[in-house]
Amino acid sequence: MPVADPWRLLKEAQAGGYAIGAFNMHNEETTEALLLGAVEAGAPVYLQVGRAIIPHMGLRRAFEMTKRVAEASEAQYVVHLDHGPWDEVLEAIRLGFNSIMCDYAHLELNDNIARTRRTVEICHDFGIPVEAELGRIPDAGQDVNWDEYCTDVGQAERFVRETGVDTLAISAGIVHGTVNGEVPPLDILRIEAIREATGIPLVLHGASGLSETEIAAARGAGVHKFNADTDLRHAFRSGIETVWSEGDRQLEDAMAEGRRRMVVATAEKLRQYGIAGSLAHPWVA
């Protein structure tokens, strides 16, 4: 299938109050699972090339494999760079990514703004929408002072106005990975305030482990793209573990069961995001 138009997807998701599902690929089988889950849900999907895959196979190989598998599928998809540093953003443009997230959130505000603005200028010249991050998203288990990590509403207004970024990844009580035990509540009021201040679609990273109620509340507050990885990776892993717990089996048997479970989990996420069944829209430009 051809690539879906990310600009149109974001606009329609915001207008319709639903959200795009963006999920990390890790190998050929997980890429297939995301695409098959999208077909099952009747929804487009963002295939994310994330941080873990880069040291494993490199950006070019990850992109080429993702494209090859996606082009052979029935799904409508966008290939998205997740948390990209500057050099990777430039390489991603050259390779043909359809959507890019630059992540300079570790920098001081003025530097984050300057870098993001330059990224937006370059990406827009190539017709690529840009997501950037403001505030910091901790890893599961990290002990953080949330006041220092959460996105500041006033800074978000300035950041979006000065960078021209298309979507904003925010920190509002969310972590990368899933937590055993007490989870910080999502700061829905902060999300709403950032929406009011910026007017652009917001992105919630670390969306694994969220309840359906929290997902609905976040959508209502202005989140129109969820990034989830851990939950889907766990679905794949559970398939592998189940097959191997039955005794020695071929790796292919285990991966096939992992893929099957990840398809189901992907389709369920797309349903919760409200985007399932949306393929009636003309996503492809």
Ligand code: G3H
């Ligand atoms: O960018 C990727 C995500 O933020 C994944 O987070 O593994 O907690 O779902 P997660």
Ligand code: ZN
């Ligand atoms: Zn993330």
